[in-house]
Amino acid sequence: MFSKNDISRRRFRFDTNQAILQVMALLGITWFLVFIFTPYYGLTLAFREYDFARGFFGSPWIGFQYFKEIFTDPEIPNAFINTLAISVLKLLICFPAPIILALLLNELPGKRFKSLVQTVSYFPHFISWVIISLIAIYWLSPDIGIINKALMSLHLVGAPITPLTDAGSYWIVAVISEVWKETGWGAIIYIAAITGIDETLYEAASVDGISKIGKIIYITIPGISGTILILLLLNIGSLLSNANFDQSYFMGNAMNYDRSNILDTYVLKVGVSLGRFSYATAVGLLKSLISLVLLLGSNIACRKLFGRTLYMEEED
Amino acid sequence: MAAIFKKQRLKLGDSIFNAVNIFLMALVFIFCAYPFYHCIMLSFNDGLDAASGNIYLIPRMFTLDNYQAVFRSQYLWSAFLVTMARTVIGTVLGVLLNAMMGYALMKKELKFRKIYITIGIITMYFYGGIIPLYLLVNAMGLIDHFSVYILLNLYGFFNVIVFMSFFKTIPVSLMESAKIDGANEFVIFRKIILPVSTPVLATIALFIGVHHWNNWLDPFLFTSKPELKTLPIILMEMINKSLADQLAMSSGKMAIAEHIGVTGNSVQLAAMTVAVVPIMAVYPFLQKYFAKGLMLGSVKG
Numbered sequence: 231m232f233s234k235n236d237i238s239r240r241r242f243r244f245d246t247n248q249a250i251l252q253v254m255a256l257l258g259i260t261w262f263l264v265f266i267f268t269p270y271y272g273l274t275l276a277f278r279e280y281d282f283a284r285g286f287f288g289s290p291w292i293g294f295q296y297f298k299e300i301f302t303d304p305e306i307p308n309a310f311i312n313t314l315a316i317s318v319l320k321l322l323i324c325f326p327a328p329i330i331l332a333l334l335l336n337e338l339p340g341k342r343f344k345s346l347v348q349t350v351s352y353f354p355h356f357i358s359w360v361i362i363s364l365i366a367i368y369w370l371s372p373d374i375g376i377i378n379k380a381l382m383s384l385h386l387v388g389a390p391i392t393p394l395t396d397a398g399s400y401w402i403v404a405v406i407s408e409v410w411k412e413t414g415w416g417a418i419i420y421i422a423a424i425t426g427i428d429e430t431l432y433e434a435a436s437v438d439g440i441s442k443i444g445k446i447i448y449i450t451i452p453g454i455s456g457t458i459l460i461l462l463l464l465n466i467g468s469l470l471s472n473a474n475f476d477q478s479y480f481m482g483n484a485m486n487y488d489r490s491n492i493l494d495t496y497v498l499k500v501g502v503s504l505g506r507f508s509y510a511t512a513v514g515l516l517k518s519l520i521s522l523v524l525l526l527g528s529n530i531a532c533r534k535l536f537g538r539t540l541y542m543e544e545e546d
Numbered sequence: 547m548a549a550i551f552k553k554q555r556l557k558l559g560d561s562i563f564n565a566v567n568i569f570l571m572a573l574v575f576i577f578c579a580y581p582f583y584h585c586i587m588l589s590f591n592d593g594l595d596a597a598s599g600n601i602y603l604i605p606r607m608f609t610l611d612n613y614q615a616v617f618r619s620q621y622l623w624s625a626f627l628v629t630m631a632r633t634v635i636g637t638v639l640g641v642l643l644n645a646m647m648g649y650a651l652m653k654k655e656l657k658f659r660k661i662y663i664t665i666g667i668i669t670m671y672f673y674g675g676i677i678p679l680y681l682l683v684n685a686m687g688l689i690d691h692f693s694v695y696i697l698l699n700l701y702g703f704f705n706v707i708v709f710m711s712f713f714k715t716i717p718v719s720l721m722e723s724a725k726i727d728g729a730n731e732f733v734i735f736r737k738i739i740l741p742v743s744t745p746v747l748a749t750i751a752l753f754i755g756v757h758h759w760n761n762w763l764d765p766f767l768f769t770s771k772p773e774l775k776t777l778p779i780i781l782m783e784m785i786n787k788s789l790a791d792q793l794a795m796s797s798g799k800m801a802i803a804e805h806i807g808v809t810g811n812s813v814q815l816a817a818m819t820v821a822v823v824p825i826m827a828v829y830p831f832l833q834k835y836f837a838k839g840l841m842l843g844s845v846k847g
Contacts, residue, residue, distance in 0.1 A: 250730055251649075254649060255659075257643060258644070259662055261701045262701060263665070266674065267665075269675065272681050273674055286685070343568075343571070351578050357825065360778050361818055364784075373597075373599065374598070379599070410577065414574075442563045497675065501677045502676070510676075514676070
């Protein structure tokens with residue numbers, strides 16, 4: 231394979247290329263160390279009393295005082311329950327929704343219509359929660375909101391509904407708006423998995439006279455079950471982030487605070503609005519630790535089931 | 547006889563399924579498209595007139611006043627330009643840097659590759675939180691600097707992984723032959739890898755671009771200068787106001803309602819449109835690459 235010339239130049243060339251590759255990688259590694267790893271050390275703030283005058287390194291160590299406070303803070307159980315409840319509700323509803331959409335989209339006759347629906351369905355994914363909440367305010371407005379107009383004219387409700395400001399409705403609003411925003415986007419990966427299924431299976435099924443629904447149940451769903459399982463594990467691994475910081479922040483308001491206040495928004499409130507840096511860090515750290523346990527758990531499950539880690543296929 | 551009968555029943559069943567399916571997917575289409583259409587359309591309608599409702603398809607009293615009001619405000623112009631600047635600079639730098647890192651990490655001969663990948667994966671698993679990040683930004687003297695928008699968002703290991711998985715699918719022979727011609731790794735990356743990677747470049751560019759365009763936490767946490775405000779921050783301020791209006795109106799305390807410009811609501815809609823339309827404009831050009839760019843990466847990685 232190699233000419234003599236190649237071999238004699240090989241060592242020198244290898245070094246140049248290794249150096250180039252190292253620069254390419256190290257630019258990024260340096261960034262990750264500075265902007266992601268340094269804040270890890272900043273987490274020790276949870277064990278210090280932040281001193282605004284003397285800064286981070288001048289802040290005295292105080293041990294677990296703030297963690298003790300977490301367990302006596304009356305707002306914490308509420309924020310924790312909201313985080314967990316919204317996350318689990320979304321796991322139950324927002325996780326299966328893209329699978330159903332992908333199965334239905336796949337059966338759609340007419341390529342044009344299919345790609346049109348698909349393109350439009352994942353557009354909301356790219357729009358920020360600021361704008362989504364603005365649209366929601368309009369659509370749910372008691373006097374001119376389209377949803378209320380529709381419900382009233384169909385006589386489904388007697389008086390306009392105001393879910394954005396009803397304390398009890400936030401969880402439902404959170405789930406529905408999340409389904410609306412992310413289902414199309416979530417379906418992409420399943421559609422990709424479906425295109426990977428062997429065509430001949432469907433042809434054979436047609437010969438055997440199996441209906442469309444039969445094909446979905448006996449061919450398509452088993453064909454994408456691996457993808458479903460991996461994504462389920464990923465979802466469980468990042469369960470608490472399902473509660474969605476941006477969504478809670480923008481859909482939340484004084485009226486639904488009791489249901490919309492999650493751990494992340496509480497950290498923002500305590501840390502930024504109240505300026506209690508150390509306590510906010512402690513709450514954030516506790517949440518991160520719970521998430522880490524969930525993630526490691528689902529990673530172990532993934533390794534057992536598939537012999538790979540969640541994010542990386544190869545272990546070389 | 548029975549077989550034919552069964553086949554007919556099957557055909558009928560499939561036809562019903564198709565009809566229901568088409569109906570459902572048409573609903574999905576309407577549900578996803580109409581809210582945006584409706585809000586954008588309303589932004590071209592007179593504010594006071596719109597407040598009486600019942601406008602569904604086309605403006606009843608067409609006007610550009612809402613946009614005049616929006617762009618008369620100096621804040622919005624500067625916010626628009628700041629957001630545009632951070633999006634363009636951030637996307638170009640982000641795509642190049644993440645692609646370079648993905649290329650390097652894909653190479654098996656890269657020394658310490660395993661350590662680098664481990665570092666990267668940890669950053670996806672564990673987040674330091676906003677207060678430690680704030681202290682870091684503060685210590686670096688980046689508070690109230692435009693560069694904070696760019697620096698904080700240069701890399702994301704998810705993007706690096708998508709690049710890695712895509713680059714892995716490029717035939718090795720392409721790179722090998724260039725190598726034999728004496729090209730170094732950077733030349734190969736620039737001249738061979740980048741030109742065949744349009745799908746993944748477009749996909750990641752859209753991810754990073756949209757992230758910059760929509761990001762509100764960076765300006766919220768790290769800047770206080772009005773000239774560094776971004777579009778999402780302006781929208782945030784407007785939303786808080788609107789909700790106050792809404793609450794005031796539904797509880798009958800009209801006096802609290804505070805209006806800016808034409809009417810508070812119509813200006814909001816115009817500002818929202820200003821924020822949505824740029825995404826709509828680039829979206830059709832980039833979304834067609836998702837299939838190739840993202841799927842390969844995500845199904846595998």
